[in-house]
Amino acid sequence: MKHFTDNDIRELSKYYRANLINSITGYKPANLIGTISETGETNLAIFSSVVHLGANPALIGMIVRPATVPRHTYENILRTGYYTINHVHESFVEKAHFTSANFDETESEFDTCKLQEEYIPGFTAPFVKESQVKMGMKFLQEIPIELNGTILMIGQIEHLILPGEIIGEDGNVDLEAVTSVCVSGLESYSRVTKFARFEYARVKNVPDFKA
Amino acid sequence: MKHFTDNDIRELSKYYRANLINSITGYKPANLIGTISETGETNLAIFSSVVHLGANPALIGMIVRPATVPRHTYENILRTGYYTINHVHESFVEKAHFTSANFDETESEFDTCKLQEEYIPGFTAPFVKESQVKMGMKFLQEIPIELNGTILMIGQIEHLILPGEIIGEDGNVDLEAVTSVCVSGLESYSRVTKFARFEYARVKNVPDFKA
Numbered sequence: 001m002k003h004f005t006d007n008d009i010r011e012l013s014k015y016y017r018a019n020l021i022n023s024i025t026g027y028k029p030a031n032l033i034g035t036i037s038e039t040g041e042t043n044l045a046i047f048s049s050v051v052h053l054g055a056n057p058a059l060i061g062m063i064v065r066p067a068t069v070p071r072h073t074y075e076n077i078l079r080t081g082y083y084t085i086n087h088v089h090e091s092f093v094e095k096a097h098f099t100s101a102n103f104d105e106t107e108s109e110f111d112t113c114k115l116q117e118e119y120i121p122g123f124t125a126p127f128v129k130e131s132q133v134k135m136g137m138k139f140l141q142e143i144p145i146e147l148n149g150t151i152l153m154i155g156q157i158e159h160l161i162l163p164g165e166i167i168g169e170d171g172n173v174d175l176e177a178v179t180s181v182c183v184s185g186l187e188s189y190s191r192v193t194k195f196a197r198f199e200y201a202r203v204k205n206v207p208d209f210k211a
Numbered sequence: 212m213k214h215f216t217d218n219d220i221r222e223l224s225k226y227y228r229a230n231l232i233n234s235i236t237g238y239k240p241a242n243l244i245g246t247i248s249e250t251g252e253t254n255l256a257i258f259s260s261v262v263h264l265g266a267n268p269a270l271i272g273m274i275v276r277p278a279t280v281p282r283h284t285y286e287n288i289l290r291t292g293y294y295t296i297n298h299v300h301e302s303f304v305e306k307a308h309f310t311s312a313n314f315d316e317t318e319s320e321f322d323t324c325k326l327q328e329e330y331i332p333g334f335t336a337p338f339v340k341e342s343q344v345k346m347g348m349k350f351l352q353e354i355p356i357e358l359n360g361t362i363l364m365i366g367q368i369e370h371l372i373l374p375g376e377i378i379g380e381d382g383n384v385d386l387e388a389v390t391s392v393c394v395s396g397l398e399s400y401s402r403v404t405k406f407a408r409f410e411y412a413r414v415k416n417v418p419d420f421k422a
Contacts, residue, residue, distance in 0.1 A: 001372050001373065001374055001375070002372070002373060002374065002375035002378065003370065003371070003372050004368075004370070004371040004372075005369065005370060006268075006269070006349075006367065006368060006369045006370075009267075009269050009368060009371065010267070010268075012382070014267070015381065015382065016381060016382035017266050017267060017269075017382065018266045018267075018382070019379075019381050019382030019383045019384075020266075020371075020378065020382035020383070020384065021263070021265075021266035021267075021269045021368070022263055022266060023382070023383055023384035023386065024344055024346065024371060024373070024384055025240055025242070025261050025262065025263045025271055025296075026240025026241065026242060026261065026298055026344075026386065026391055026393065027238055027239075027240050027386065027391065027393040027403055028238075028240065028262075028263070029236055029237025029238050029239065030237065031236070031237055048263075049262055049263060050236050050237065051236065051239075051260055051262045051274060052232070052233055052236045052239070052259075052260060052274075053274060053356060053358075053359060053361055054232075054358075054359040054361060055228050055229045055231075055232035055233060056220075056221070056225070056228060056229075056232075057217075057221075057358070057359065058217070058220050058228075058232045059358060059359055060236055061274075061356075061363075063262060063263075063264060063272075085236075087237055090406070093407055094407065094409060094418065094420075095420055097409045097412060098409070098412045098417045098418065098420075099412075100412040101412040101413055101414045101416075101417050102413070102414060103414055104414075112417060112420075113417070113420055114420035114421060114422045116422075133235055133237075135235065138217075140358060141358060143354055143356070143363070145264060145270075145272075145354070145363075145365065147264075147265075147268070147270060147351060147352060147365060148264060148265040148268065148270055150264055150265060152272075152354070152356075152363060154356065154358060156217065157215075157217060157220060157232070158216065158217045159214065159215070159216060159217075160214070160215040160220065160231075160235060161212050161213070161214050161215075162212065162213055162235070163212055163213065164212070164213035167213065167231065168230075170226065170227060170230050171223070171226065171227035171228065171229070171230030171231035171234070172230045172231070172234055172395075172396045172398075172399065173230075173231065173234035173235055173395075173396070175234065175237065175238065175395055176401070180237055180238065182237065182238040182393055182403060184383075184384075184386055184403075184405065185383045185384070186411070187383075187408055187409050187410070187411065188383065188405050188407070188408045189405070189406065189407040189408070189409075190387070190403040190404055190405045190406060191403070191404050191406050192238055192393060192395075192401040192402070192403055192404075193401055193402050193403075193404065194395065194399050194400070194401045195301070195400065195401060195402050196304055196305065196399070196400040197398055197399045197400070198305060198308045198309070198398050198400075199398070200397070200398065201308060201309045201310075201311040201312040202312055202313070203312045203313060203314055203315075205312075206309045206312050206323060206324070207305065207309065209305075209306055209309075209323075209324055209325035210325060211325045211327075
């Protein structure tokens with residue numbers, strides 16, 4: 001086994017370290033965040049840091065890095081109060097990946113990456129038409145993470161739109177049926193195949209495991 | 212398409228809502244968090260909320276819910292200052308899942324779920340021997356999320372241990388080679404197969420996409 005200490009990690013090259021540390025938390029969800037500025041310019045950016053915070057109220061977090069480069073996603077959310085979260089599927093994973101290029105602010109990633117804007121009545125932020133699982137989010141709070149200058153952005157689901165036929169009777173969603181992908185590291189995308197489902201874990205139904 | 216508004220979501224049954232909302236952020240990493248109490252009782256719990264915060268310093272976050280039931284993981288981290296993050300692989304996914312049962316506090320999930328404790332010199336928290344990718348974490352900060360009573364726990368990697376042969380020349384880690392799994396919803400586990408890798412996105416290398 002290879003063993004890196006905190007000192008070893010600090011001394012790695014920036015590129016190697018970014019790949020290594022972005023790989024080792026495990027698989028991450030691939031989502032496109034859609035926003036619009038006060039003057040009507042849309043923005044679309046891929047994020048792998050979307051995290052479930054709670055079901056009631058339905059809260060979702062994501063980590064943004066506003067300090068490093070201009071981050072239209074962050075600014076648009078603060079100014080308009082709304083954004084969308086859209087799953088990335090196999091059919092447009094390359095387009096989704098390249099939304100992360102540092103485009104001029106007059107260009108919308110919807111245009112340069114050829115993804116279609118979609119709107120619903122009474123909601124300002126653009127959805128991704130090609131996405132099968134999408135959420136219209138109301139921004140609630142930003143929490144600064146002073147340790148490294150990132151920010152936890154928290155929003156509540158106002159609209160959840162997905163094909164009815166992929167929702168099970170118990171509420172579980174079959175993401176495989178719509179080929180939602182996951183991310184490893186910074187640049188690798190994977191398809192996902194379910195192989196196990198277990199009961200809700202209770203002490204009385206824990207199997208008699210062997211060592 | 213099925214369209215749920217925030218009102219619709221609030222009115223769902225608790226069980227259906229938990230499954231639905233836990234499904235729709237996308238795929239999540241499966242990690243076991245290892246801790247030890249001040250009196251030497253170990254604890255092991257599966258988490259799907261581990262999130263990359265930054266590579267330099269190497270910071271990792273996770274969301275905990277201390278308010279609902281006794282959470283030994285949270286208490287042990289606060290009291291001892293250390294914990295481990297261990298990938299879940301296909302070979303022990305069922306054992307990992309059942310660590311979430313609400314065991315008596317005198318029982319260690321290492322024992323009841325038959326996973327082996329492993330220690331390294333100078334680090335108090337237990338690693339999972341069966342895990343191929345594991346991190347020894349130093350707790351740095353807890354950030355309360357007052358909107359729903361959860362907490363973002365932030366730690367820095369002090370030790371990173373994984374097989375040298377799964378680390379690429381560029382630092383990317385081949386998680387497929389060690390069958391790390393991901394989670395969908397609360398109870399489904401999936402294997403992951405890489406199908407695409409792209410260059411770092413720069414404006415000059417964006418492909419000429421078709422609509």
